[in-house]
Amino acid sequence: MNVDCVFFDAGNTLVHPVPPVGEVYARALRERGINADAEDVLLRFRHVCTVLRRQRQGEGLCYGATDADARRWWGEVVMLTFERFGTIPDPDQAFEQLWNHFASPTAWEVFPDVIPALKALRERGVHLGIISNWDVRIVPLLEGLGLWGLFDAVTASFQVGVEKPDSRIFSEALARCQVGPQRALHVGDSYEEDVLGAVGAGMRAVWLRRGAHGLHDCHDATVISTLAEVPELLRGA
Numbered sequence: 001m002n003v004d005c006v007f008f009d010a011g012n013t014l015v016h017p018v019p020p021v022g023e024v025y026a027r028a029l030r031e032r033g034i035n036a037d038a039e040d041v042l043l044r045f046r047h048v049c050t051v052l053r054r055q056r057q058g059e060g061l062c063y064g065a066t067d068a069d070a071r072r073w074w075g076e077v078v079m080l081t082f083e084r085f086g087t088i089p090d091p092d093q094a095f096e097q098l099w100n101h102f103a104s105p106t107a108w109e110v111f112p113d114v115i116p117a118l119k120a121l122r123e124r125g126v127h128l129g130i131i132s133n134w135d136v137r138i139v140p141l142l143e144g145l146g147l148w149g150l151f152d153a154v155t156a157s158f159q160v161g162v163e164k165p166d167s168r169i170f171s172e173a174l175a176r177c178q179v180g181p182q183r184a185l186h187v188g189d190s191y192e193e194d195v196l197g198a199v200g201a202g203m204r205a206v207w208l209r210r211g212a213h214g215l216h217d218c219h220d221a222t223v224i225s226t227l228a229e230v231p232e233l234l235r236g237a
Helices: 021-030 038-055 067-083 091-103 114-123 138-144 167-177 191-200 229-235
Strands: 005-008 015-017 108-110 127-132 153-156 184-188 204-208 222-224
Touching (some): 005 167, 021 067, 021 091, 038 067, 067 091, 127 167, 138 153, 153 167, 167 184, 167 191, 184 229, 191 204
Parallel strands (some): 005 127, 005 184, 127 153
Antiparallel strands (some): 015 108
């Protein structure tokens, strides 16, 4: 696979929340006198995000381009997630608690396969980039996790005004790294956002499915279970 630049998704590709989202939301509920199972909370959270995205399809960014935009989106997510489990006191304070929690690098971990994979790609002379649907908090987050300086360019939806799978965010990332789509590869965990988005922009795609068993190639992308496989794909070119 002959490529000059490898792009990565951020959330659940490079980094993941620790504790998981469901546990953090459930803990916030318990602190306000409501017992809720973390898995049930996570399922509700995912449902709310899916419904809101569908409702706002074609209306622009979900997370928005500013801090205020992002706060409105996540405020609605928190409210709709919590309402399934009862009325909580001081919902604004609960939102601020969650907003600040996920803004902190201490709430996230870098997957152990990330740094070795990036190092191996650098040794091959490959440029590195990030393409992510994220709000304004991604910049200090990546800086705090020690990832910001490892990439030639970070292209986030709040900067560009569109979100994956829109081809325009991929085109912007390609322009920032000065590489053509036929010489670029994108790696991510979402089939719709990362695989279909990258392929739609003329790039090659790798679908990361961590922990999956019986992996096989789909017709759009190579399927991998760890980022350690990315340098191997290029080595086999």
